[in-house]
Amino acid sequence: MSSERRTPAYLPQKFFELCSDEGVLNALVDAKSYVSHNVNPIRELSKIYYDWKGGTQAIRIDGVTAEFDAESKNGGDIIRIMNKSEKFFLQDMLSELNETDVFYDIGANIGIFSCFAAQKLENGHLVSFEPYPPNVNQLEKNILYNTTDSNFTLFDIALSNSDGTIEFSSPDKHPGHQTGNISPSGQSIDIQATTGDKLVSNKSLPQPTVVKIDVEGSEPFVIEGLEDTLKSEACRVLYCEIHLPREDGGRPSVLDYGETKESMLNKIQDMGFNIEHMAERGPEIQIKAKKQI
Structure with missing residues (x-):
């Protein structure tokens, strides 16, 4: 409906x-x-409670607890929703991460994956990519609830297949909105973009071992610009959400970037990954891919 x-x-x-x-x-x-x-009356009551309480909220998954801002104006309600909608991948990520891993969170939003990863990476490193300013500010705040500033790197840029300035649009100016994208529709802002391979090759960043990509349709550009890094034997696990067209056209899809679900799966497999899990959630396809090491 x-x-x-x-x-x-x-x-x-x-x-x-x-x-x-x-x-x-x-x-x-x-x-x-x-x-x-x-x-959802329970969700509404929860929102009222946390807006009244303020401060932070603790969310626990499989024995790992992460802290986030609680109020809805800071995306606290979005975090509670994502905790349920992303539960499988959050649980799986926590089971895969070792304390020395380097985790790339590409399309970090306000940090539900980043913050849980930070709790696991005692001697590793977290790298979060998020270009949308309202999200960036809240993302950094949430991450700092969970680790020190020496254990993470935050890039307020978009990963793509080339360097330069691109347009980024989002229908909502509040932190946590999940349909911001680099294909402008409506009001947009200029943001900087670069390739992941360039950041790794010039030693700006360490080689990742686990990567998560959720970028509202522009996955083909991210993967194209990160191909050498993903092919590396060191990169053993990839989580990727493939966005197919929505009925309302509310965001771009991989088709807008010249790809299909099948071609995306082929690209991932050609980089040495085996598809271990695939789940459809409406027009989104959640993928877990892993290399045999």
Whole structure:
């Protein structure tokens, strides 16, 4: 069920349209899905509580606890949602990371992966990439709740397939919004971009051992600019979210960058990875790929 308009008068009208187009049973299924995603009293009560409480919130996954700002104005509600929607990959990442690993979080947003990784990398290093200024400020704040500034590097740039200035758009100016992208649609800002291979080859960054990529459709550009680094034997695990077209066209997809789901999987395998896990979440495909070492 579309969520473009959520006024009380609109919803019954939309339901009857669905009944006419799809039949009553399918309309009821769509209505149930809409309510479960948009009408969540527990989530609303949690938001009210944390906004009143302020300070930080502790989130625990498989014995590892990370701290984040709690208030919704600082993305605290987004962190609580991502804790559930990204649970499998968070758990798997924590099981894969060693204390000496170098973890690249590409498309770090406000840091749910970065902060949990920071808790595991006692003698390793965290490198977070996030170009959107409202996210960058909150990301750094959240990371510092979980490690010292000597254990991480934060780049407020986008990784792509070339150097230069590119346009970045986001429909929301609050930290934590998850559909910002480098393909402008609507208001945009200029940001700097570079390739991951350049940063590694000129010794600006250490070679990663575990990489996570979630960049709202521009995965092909990130992987193209990081290909040599990903091919290295040292890089043993890759988590990547492949973004296919959304019905509402609300963000770019890999098709806008000349790729398909199949071609992306082939690229990952050609770099020496085996696809160990693949899960579809609507138009997003979550991939875990690992090398046999």
